Amino acid sequence: MDHQTKVALKQDKFVTTTGNTLEWASDHKRSVLIAGAIGLAAIALIVIGIVVYNQRSEAAAEAFGEAMQAYQAPLATSGQQLPPGMKSYNSINERAAAANALFVKLADKYGWLKEGKNARYFAGLTYMEEGQNQSAEDTLKKVAGGFDNELGALAKLSLAQLYRQTGRDPQAIDLLNELTNKPTTTVPAGMAQLQLADLYTAEGKVDQARKIWAQLKDKDKDAKGQPGPVGTIATQKLNPAASGLQE
Numbered sequence: 001m002d003h004q005t006k007v008a009l010k011q012d013k014f015v016t017t018t019g020n021t022l023e024w025a026s027d028h029k030r031s032v033l034i035a036g037a038i039g040l041a042a043i044a045l046i047v048i049g050i051v052v053y054n055q056r057s058e059a060a061a062e063a064f065g066e067a068m069q070a071y072q073a074p075l076a077t078s079g080q081q082l083p084p085g086m087k088s089y090n091s092i093n094e095r096a097a098a099a100n101a102l103f104v105k106l107a108d109k110y111g112w113l114k115e116g117k118n119a120r121y122f123a124g125l126t127y128m129e130e131g132q133n134q135s136a137e138d139t140l141k142k143v144a145g146g147f148d149n150e151l152g153a154l155a156k157l158s159l160a161q162l163y164r165q166t167g168r169d170p171q172a173i174d175l176l177n178e179l180t181n182k183p184t185t186t187v188p189a190g191m192a193q194l195q196l197a198d199l200y201t202a203e204g205k206v207d208q209a210r211k212i213w214a215q216l217k218d219k220d221k222d223a224k225g226q227p228g229p230v231g232t233i234a235t236q237k238l239n240p241a242a243s244g245l246q247e
Contacts, residue, residue: 060106060115067102067119070095071126096129117148121155128158133166153179153187157195164199172199190220190230197237213237 069087073095076088089095103123110116121143127136140162143155156175163172176199179192193212200209213234220231227235 056110057113060110060113063102063106064115064119067099067106067122070102071099071122092129093131096126100126100130117143117146117151121151124155125158128162133162136162150184150186153184157187157192160195169199169203190216194230194233210238
């Protein structure tokens with residue numbers, strides 16, 4: 001087969017392929033247009049979603065900052081002068097109530113965002129400070145049962161404190177043991193064990209408390225064999241006189 005024939009065949013094949021493609025596009029023009037429109041609509045929805053998410057995230061972050069300002073505001077004292085614009089409260093209860101209202105509002109509006117989840121946890125804490133124990137328990141249980149294990153651990157630790165305050169030591173012990181067995185970054189096992197030892201001390205079970213402190217003293221050490229933060233506290237608890245502490 002000579003060169004000219006090969007070229008002619010290639011041209012015929014190209015023409016045929018192009019013609020078939022154009023014919024298919026013509027026959028399916030409506031489908032192509034619909035598919036293109038759907039693709040553009042999907043991209044538009046994604047862009048709108050990102051914009052809305054960013055806007056709400058910024059609003060939630062601003063609201064959380066406002067709530068934390070109220071939560072950390074100073075208590076008024078006689079003769080105290082505060083910087084211009086800084087608010088103070090007459091009591092812990094009054095401050096907790098003001099902060100709680102902001103945290104609850106934020107959690108209800110932005111509960112699916114990180115700021116909203118954090119706000120619900122602080123709502124539980126401020127309910128505790130107000131003395132609204134049932135609301136505090138319900139709120140903290142909701143946080144503890146969420147998908148955020150780190151925040152949930154903090155909620156469980158606060159729940160254990162609430163149980164102690166309301167005379168439910170067995171429930172507090174169960175939670176502290178759970179936190180010990182399933183430690184997190186926010187609540188390491190050593191922290192839960194220290195709380196448990198304090199609980200036993202308050203119950204008069206000093207031997208059980210000392211057993212925990214001794215274990216923590218031996219276990220919490222750095223690479224050079226020096227006591228870590230938990231080990232240091234445990235050592236001080238075991239020897240209050242040497243450290244200047246009193247049990």
